[in-house]
Amino acid sequence: MRLHGDVSDDEEEGAVMDPALLSSSSPPAGAAAAAASRLVVGYALTKKKVKSFLQPKLLLLARKKGISFIPIDETRPLSEQGPFDIILHKKTSKEWQRFLEDYHEVHPEVTVLDPPNAIEHLNNRQSMLEEVADLNLSSFYEEVCTPRQLVIMKDPSSIPTAVAMAGLTLPLVAKPLVVDGTSKSHELSLAYDEASLPMLDPPLVLQEFVNHGGILFKVYIIGEAIQVVRRFSLPDVNTYDLLNNVGIYRLPRVSCAAASADHADLDPRIAELPPRPLLEKLGRELRGRLGLRLFNIDMIRELGANDRYYIIDINYFPAEGKINVSSRHISARVGQFNIVQVGVSSPLPKVGLAGG
Ligand SMILES: O=P(O)(O)O[C@@H]1[C@@H](OP(=O)(O)O)[C@H](OP(=O)(O)O)[C@H](O)[C@H](OP(=O)(O)O)[C@H]1OP(=O)(O)O
Ligand SMILES: Nc1ncnc2c1ncn2[C@@H]1O[C@H](COP(=O)(O)OP(=O)(O)O)[C@@H](O)[C@H]1O
Ligand SMILES: [Mg+2]
């Protein structure tokens, strides 16, 4: 799909809302627009996603390129709609899967982005990282791995023993096992001590926390195009924090905040982007292994180990609208993140975000 390349190549600052462009959200006008288009993209997305993805700027560029976006009515057979050249979606239900398969049998020429079963693979924080272990990056100096992790399905009381048996080192990041687009599936917490682990709420993944200088790299893979941006992340945990903090701390959603770290005044060793050839190889390998063309990788670089990267999260059809975030947002956002303690009753010092 060449849409993304089109957008970043022809980036136009200050594109204004053109009412005609909103035709993409109304079927009759959309059908008229489609008639004049060279490429018709049918989409089945949540309202939230439509709002964040189909922004006026994208629609303006798409229209210039002869591309139109038509909403799919999921209550009607696909064959009665369109015709589409591409179907864009982020749905994995069995019913929708059958719908798409039936449609594809009749219209094999239509590109479906992407196969629902491949998308589903990313809806579980254990399976999403499985392919990273098999990556063939032997020709690179850098190492790319995942933090050591453990899946807990039930019985919170068994967590301390399971953690000890797996040899995981505290602190641990606890992440809901399933990622289903709800805000709950992004409610993460940090566990500092073993005794507090039974307070966690399975099913979840427990992942070793990796110090990374408070900066995260969001690597966007859109077909063959790759784009990387820096985001502010969680602060490092030092020995003092480990000795003085107990309990479970709810983590803020730092990565989804609008603040890009691309123009902030950072230590160059922390700010340095991962090498381009590494990202290109990573993108190619993961695209093939995951069978997906539209996703992003959240990557961190271990503090003090400049050649070791960890992939901590992979998201299908992420918020591409945030790739080019203006630097003017930064000063308003930096420093507003706090880690809020939820697991013990006595108040403990809050841990601020690096750079804040
Ligand atoms: O809604 P947003 O703008 O916070 O975007 C979410 C992404 O935030 P980010 O790219 O980090 O800023 C978010 O990325 P993270 O998981 O926060 O790294 C997901 O891609 C999320 O999709 P889902 O809820 O997992 O289905 C994305 O949600 P949708 O765009 O699918 O609604
Ligand atoms: N193992 C880890 N070590 C250090 N920080 C982490 C780790 N896992 C997650 N984080 C931090 O928590 C944030 C959210 O975690 P992530 O796995 O990306 O979940 P989500 O799907 O909700 O974005 C990351 O952007 C990063 O700042
Ligand atoms: Mg993430």
Ligand SMILES: [Mg+2]
């Ligand atoms: Mg995610």
